[in-house]
Amino acid sequence: MIRKYIWERKSWLLFVIAMELLFIFVAVLDEAIPLSPILYMVFLSSLLFIIFVVIRYQREVKFYQKLQEWDNNLNVTDLDYPVAPFEKIVAESLSKQADLLKESSSDIRTAMEQEKDDLLSWIHEVKTPLTAMHLIIERMEDKMLKSQLKYEWLRIHLLLDQQLHQKRITFIENDLYIEKVDLESILFGEFKTLQSWCIQKGIGFDLDLVEAEVLSDAKWLAFILRQLLTNAVKYSEASEIMIKSRMENERTILSIQDFGRGIEAKDLPRIFERGFTSTVDHHDNASTGMGLYLAKKAAGPLLIDIQAGSIRGEGTTFSLVFPRKNDFVGIMEGI
Template sequence: MFMTYLKERRSWILVFLLLQFLLVFIAYIDSAVSIESALYYVFLSAIIFVIFILIRYQKEMKFYKGLKEAEDLLDFSDRENLSPFEVVVAESIAHHFEALKKTVSENEHRLDEEKDELLSWIHEVKTPLTALSLMIDRLDDQSLKKEMIYEWLRIHLLLDQQLHLKRIPFMENDLFIEQTDLESVIFDEVKTLQSWCIQKGIGFDIDLKYTEVMTDAKWLAFILRQLLTNAVKYSDASDVRIKSEQRDGQIILEIADEGRGIDSRDLPRIFEKGFTSTAYHKDSAATGMGLYLASKAAQPLKLRIDVESAPGKGSTFTLIFPKNNEFLQITGM
C-alpha cells in the first residue's frame, strides 16, 4: 500500500528533489552561498519531507483502506476527520451506491414478478395438458396415438424443466428431508415415460438392493427424471439398467443405458448450462438443460453425480448419496 501511495505522490517527490537540486546548483555557481550550508539545508529538508510523507500516508491511506475493506460503502459517518477532497469522494460514492442499490432492488422486484408470472403460466398450461392427455387416451388410431403421446410428453417435460429452473434458486427453502422409498420414486418416473419407452422398444432392468435413502423425494424424482429422460431419448431398443448397492457405507444408484454415449471431450462439460454436444451439434432435440438442472438440484441434497460413457457404448450415471448424512442432524432422527 505504501508503494502505491508513493506512486500517487511522485509529483510531490519530483518537485521536492528538483527544488533541492536547484538550491545546490545555485550554491555551486554562486560563491556567496556556502555549499556546506546548502547541503545541510537539503539534509534537514529531506528529513522533514520524509516525516511529512509518513504523516500524510497515515492520514490519507486510512480513508482509502476503509474504502477497500468496507462492506458498506455508505459508512462515512466520521466525515469531520476527512479532508475536503475525501468528503467529495465519500459523497460521490454514497450517491452512486444509493442509485445502484435502488436499481438492483427494482430489477430484483421485476425479476420476481416475471418469475411468478411464468410459474403461474406453467401451472395454467398444465390444465389443458391434462385434458389433452385424456383426449389422447380416447384415440382409436394407435399410430396417431403414439405420436401424440410422444409430443405431449415432450411438452410436459419441457414445462417441468422450466418450472424447476425457476424454483432451484430457492430450492433450500423447499426441501423436506425424510426417509424416502427409492423404489416408489423410480417406478413413478418410469411409469411417466412408459408410453415413450414402448414406442422405442426400451425396457427397464431394475435391481434395488437398497431402497431407503434420506433425501427430498420430490427433488430426487426431478433428478431421476432428467437422467431417465436422457437415457430413453438417446437409446434405441435396449434395456436401461437401474441398480442400487452400498459401497463404503454409501448408497449408490446407477442408471446405465446402451445408447449413443458421450464423447470423451464432452464429458467435462455435460453439466454446463446449455451445452448439448460437439459430436451431435445439430441435434435440435437437445436443450442442454436436463443435466445442468440435475447437477444444480443435487448440490443442496448433498448428492454427487458421476458419469462414465463412451461413444456407441452407452452411458452410466451414478448417484452417490452422502455417507455421513448431514440431514440426520437437521431432522433430529
C-alpha cells in the same frame, strides 16, 4: 499499497528532489554561498517532507482501503470521514451511486420476483388443459396417432416441468423435506411417465436395487432422476437401461446405465454446464442443455454427488452418490 501510493505521488517526490538538488547545485557553483548550511537545510527539509508523506499515507490509506471494501457492501457509512477536498468529492459521488444502486437493485429484485410468480402461475394454468389433453389422447382408438400424440404431449410436459423447477431451484433450501425415500416407488413413477416414449423406442428398464431406501427429498430426487432417465431414453434405441444400487463406504450409490450413443471424451467434463449440448452432434436440436445442469444444481443442497462416465458409441453411466446419514444432521437442523 506503499508502492502504489509512492507511484501516485511521484510528481511530488520528483519536484522536492529537483528543488533540493537545485539548491545544492547553486551552492556549489556560487562560492559566496556556504555549502554546509545549504546541506543542513536540505537535510531538514527532506526529513520534514518524509514525515509529511508518512502522515498523509497513514491517513489516506485508511480511506482507500475502506473504498475497496465499499465495492462489496455498497455501504459508504463505513468510510472514514473525508478530510481532503478530493476525498469529499469521492465520498459524495459514491454515496449518490450507492443510493441509486440500492434503489435499482431493489426494483430489479421486485420485478424478478413478480416475473417468477407470473411464470409459475402460467405453468400451473397450462397444466390443466395439458391434463385434459392427456385424457383425450388416452381415449383415442387410432394406436399410431395415439402413440405420436402421447410422445408430443410428453415432450411438452417435460419441458414445462423443467421450467417449473428451474424457477423454484433458487429457493430450493426453503423447499426441502428430508425423509426416508423409497427409490423403487420413485423410479416406477418415472417409468410410468416415460412409458409411451420407451415403447415407441423399444426401450426397457432393468432394475436391481440392493439398497432401496435413502435419506433425501422425494420431490427433488424425483426431478433429478427424471432428468437422468430422460437423457438416457433420448439417446438410446431398442436397448435396456440398467438401474442398480449398492452400498459403498456407508454411502448408497445409484447408477443409471444406458447403451446409447455415448458422450465424446472432450465433452464429458462440460455436460453439467448451463446450455451445453455437444461439440460433435450439432444437428441435435432436441437437446436444450438444461436437464443435466438443473439436475446437478438440485443435487447440491441434497448433498448428492452426480458422477458421469461414458464411451462414445457404447453408452453412458450416471451415478448418484448419496450422503451418509450423519451428513444430514446439519441440513436437517437448518430446515
